[in-house]
Every structure is written in C-alpha cells, then in structure tokens.
Amino acid sequence: MKRMIPTGAILVFLLTATAFASLDATIIYQTGDLGGGRWQYTYEVTNNSLTVPIKEFTVWFDYDLYTNLAVETPTTPPDWNQLVLQPEPVLLDDGAYDAKTLDAGLSIGQTLAGFSVSFDWAGIGEPGPQPYDIIDPQTFQTIDSGITVIPEPATLLLLGLGGLILHRRFKTAQ
Numbered sequence: 001m002k003r004m005i006p007t008g009a010i011l012v013f014l015l016t017a018t019a020f021a022s023l024d025a026t027i028i029y030q031t032g033d034l035g036g037g038r039w040q041y042t043y044e045v046t047n048n049s050l051t052v053p054i055k056e057f058t059v060w061f062d063y064d065l066y067t068n069l070a071v072e073t074p075t076t077p078p079d080w081n082q083l084v085l086q087p088e089p090v091l092l093d094d095g096a097y098d099a100k101t102l103d104a105g106l107s108i109g110q111t112l113a114g115f116s117v118s119f120d121w122a123g124i125g126e127p128g129p130q131p132y133d134i135i136d137p138q139t140f141q142t143i144d145s146g147i148t149v150i151p152e153p154a155t156l157l158l159l160g161l162g163g164l165i166l167h168r169r170f171k172t173a174q
Contacts, residue, residue, distance in 0.1 A: 053105030
C-alpha cells in the first residue's frame, strides 16, 4: 500500500503534464477581485507546438456573464495591439478580448504574459475558464481553439510530488 501512493502521485503528475504538453497553444489565466462585482483576468499565452507563430488570439466572454470589458494591461506587451468587443445580450453576441501583433509572434516554446482585461461579473462565485481562438491575422481563419486554464492545479501537483520524493528520501536515510 505504501508504494501505491507515490506511484499514484507520479502517475497523476505525468498525466497532467502530458495533457498540457499535448495542447498546441495554452492560455493560462489568473483572476483578481477588484471589488463591487468588478474582476480582472490576466493572461499568459504559450505556443507549445503550433508550426506557425501565434500572432493573434481572441478570448471570448459570455454575454450572460460579462459586461463592461476594458483593456487593463499596464504596459502593452511589445508590438501587441489589444481591443475589446462588448457582449451584446440583445443580439446574443459574446464579447471578446483580442490581441494582435504585426511582429514575428510567438514561435514554438515561446510565452508572453501580461495581457489583462477587467469586467463586471454577473455570475455566481469566481469567474472561470473561457473559450479562446488562435487566429491567422492574414486569413482570419482559426488555427487552434481551446479553453483557458488556471495554473494552480499543476503547481500543486509539482509541489506534492516534490514533497513525496523528499519524504521517501528522508525515510530511506533513517
């Protein structure tokens, strides 16, 4: 039984790492409560394996849950233009946060952080994951799609795995 726990933890870690590595692109988000029903998302974009650089991405905001979108990036990431499209509940159109560069974009293995947008939240609890699209700015075709992810679960798994390894080494040394 004692051997199954570390082996199980390692298996969960490997499955999680494989799931993130298999995504062509990843957009990680963090939320911040600004008070009074106002929230902020901060995004980090990574090109895991797309053969074309990421030059544009759009994160979607459900028209039932989000209003009053505003770009909040303190300093625009170099050469990236950002805009928001407000959700339209009458027409049932989702809102969007779009960032685009005329520069080289993000090649495989590159990450760019610091994209930020604030909004009024009409949902229950904290805002969560959102759909996103990676777009070819020349053709306007979607290259990749996914759901934004929060970094904490993977971080906790790494810390837990490290703790198990240290515990095992300590026990072996006794």
